[in-house]
Amino acid sequence: MNSRISRRRFVTGAAAASLLAGCDSRPITSFLRAMKDWNAGFEAALFSPSRLAPELPESATTPEDDFPEYYISDEAPDVPPNWFLTVGGLVERPRRFMLAELQAMTQTSMRVRHHCVEGWSAVASWQGLRVSDLARAAGLKQDVRYVEFRSFDSGYWSCWDLASAMHPQTLLAWGMNGHPLTSGHGAPLRVYSAVKLGYKMCKYLAEVNFLALDSGGYWENQGYDWFAGV
Amino acid sequence: MAASAESLPHPRRQQPLPIRIVHWCNALFIVLMAGSGLQILIAYPYLGPRGALYGWYPLQGVAPPQWLTVGGWLAGGRHWHFAIAWFFVINGLIYLAYLAGSGEWRRRIFNPGRDARAAAAQFLYYARIRRRPPPHDFYNGLQRLAYTSIVVIGAAMVLSGLAIYKPVQFHVLTRLFGGYDGARVVHLAGLAMIALFVATHLVLVALHPKEIVAMVTGGKRE
Numbered sequence: 001m002n003s004r005i006s007r008r009r010f011v012t013g014a015a016a017a018s019l020l021a022g023c024d025s026r027p028i029t030s031f032l033r034a035m036k037d038w039n040a041g042f043e044a045a046l047f048s049p050s051r052l053a054p055e056l057p058e059s060a061t062t063p064e065d066d067f068p069e070y071y072i073s074d075e076a077p078d079v080p081p082n083w084f085l086t087v088g089g090l091v092e093r094p095r096r097f098m099l100a101e102l103q104a105m106t107q108t109s110m111r112v113r114h115h116c117v118e119g120w121s122a123v124a125s126w127q128g129l130r131v132s133d134l135a136r137a138a139g140l141k142q143d144v145r146y147v148e149f150r151s152f153d154s155g156y157w158s159c160w161d162l163a164s165a166m167h168p169q170t171l172l173a174w175g176m177n178g179h180p181l182t183s184g185h186g187a188p189l190r191v192y193s194a195v196k197l198g199y200k201m202c203k204y205l206a207e208v209n210f211l212a213l214d215s216g217g218y219w220e221n222q223g224y225d226w227f228a229g230v
Numbered sequence: 231m232a233a234s235a236e237s238l239p240h241p242r243r244q245q246p247l248p249i250r251i252v253h254w255c256n257a258l259f260i261v262l263m264a265g266s267g268l269q270i271l272i273a274y275p276y277l278g279p280r281g282a283l284y285g286w287y288p289l290q291g292v293a294p295p296q297w298l299t300v301g302g303w304l305a306g307g308r309h310w311h312f313a314i315a316w317f318f319v320i321n322g323l324i325y326l327a328y329l330a331g332s333g334e335w336r337r338r339i340f341n342p343g344r345d346a347r348a349a350a351a352q353f354l355y356y357a358r359i360r361r362r363p364p365p366h367d368f369y370n371g372l373q374r375l376a377y378t379s380i381v382v383i384g385a386a387m388v389l390s391g392l393a394i395y396k397p398v399q400f401h402v403l404t405r406l407f408g409g410y411d412g413a414r415v416v417h418l419a420g421l422a423m424i425a426l427f428v429a430t431h432l433v434l435v436a437l438h439p440k441e442i443v444a445m446v447t448g449g450k451r452e
Binding site: 031035036038065113115120122194225230 | 270273280282304313396398399411
């Protein structure tokens with residue numbers, strides 16, 4: 001069982017869906033779209049900004065070789081030379097951060113269960129900076145409702161509701177199980193959160209933008225749930 | 231037979247209209263829920279977390295065939311599953327409310343004191359160990375056991391489904407099922423039990439076609 005095969009299945013699924021869309025009748029499509037919107041509202045209503053995912057003991061950790069590594073490029077993308085994180089959008093203090101500058105801010109670590117949309121779960125500990133701390137440093141303007149995470153992995157991105165991004169268990173992580181992220185897990189910096197499905201957790205992070213409007217996402221725009229909370 | 235099944239307020243059809251409507255809606259919803267659930271299973275046809283698959287599960291890596299599925303791909307299966315889930319739950323609640331309000335529960339719900347022996351005797355009859363069927367009224371003991379168990383299994387499906395859907399927001403519920411991967415086990419086992427129920431149900435109504443007529447027209451008043 002290797003992750004590349006699963007990822008291929010994930011992608012073939014997308015192709016199958018576009019084929020299927022041709023033979024779907026309009027009322028059924030409208031019905032499913034209406035229910036999808038309804039469920040997005042339901043998910044947002046169920047989400048509690050303060051409810052924490054249970055922290056797990058070290059013994060629950062998944063062997064790292066068994067923790068799947070997903071990316072959309074053909075190979076795990078290399079860190080660009082002179083990498084930095086751009087923080088922008090509707091903020092008082094837009095700026096670029098070197099990794100060391102982020103690491104000099106508040107640090108936190110958590111060991112929680114990862115939930116993939118495919119149905120598997122795995123456990124690791126993640127070290128990083130809370131997105132809420134970054135937001136505080138950047139100073140959000142009044143109109144911010146969404147947070148967009150953009151990568152250098154062939155343009156992969158995902159846009160989040162602000163509340164989930166501000167959850168105390170949503171991090172910009174540079175470490176996994178106590179060591180720096182490997183290239184398969186999104187080096188040098190990725191989103192890691194206890195409250196979303198894996199595909200919302202943008203790896204190979206390049207930009208964080210605080211927005212007034214939703215900008216969708218790589219899988220979200222192909223039909224996957226946008227809220228995708230757990 | 232103190233709390234007799236006959237003690238309904240007035241004569242009524244074998245299958246009153248609300249029960250017929252709920253039954254046929256449920257038949258459709260179960261097909262769609264099972265098909266979309268199998269579509270979701272295809273994405274990860276394993277039980278147990280990554281790196282610690284459950285050794286006792288014999289079907290690790292065995293994906294259900296595509297013709298049994300609804301939705302076409304993972305996202306499509308999820309949209310169907312989470313859409314129909316609402317109708318499945320509401321339909322089930324209507325059924326329970328109707329049973330309670332109409333008194334129908336008296337002749338349908340398994341009451342161990344009244345039905346346990348009758349169910350055992352009925353089983354022996356089906357197993358050809360007993361010659362004659364035990365006396366029964368509206369339903370025999372095994373029917374009551376089956377139609378009551380399937381409601382309990384349906385409730386377990388809803389709860390284990392919620393535990394998988396929101397393992398963080400509902401983490402207390404998820405823990406009751408032994409965690410996220412435990413809830414997936416319960417959810418799949420529930421599907422297997424529902425499939426067994428439906429298969430048995432279809433064989434038995436094929437042997438007693440009058441019951442299908444009753445579930446369409448309501449049948450005679452009794």
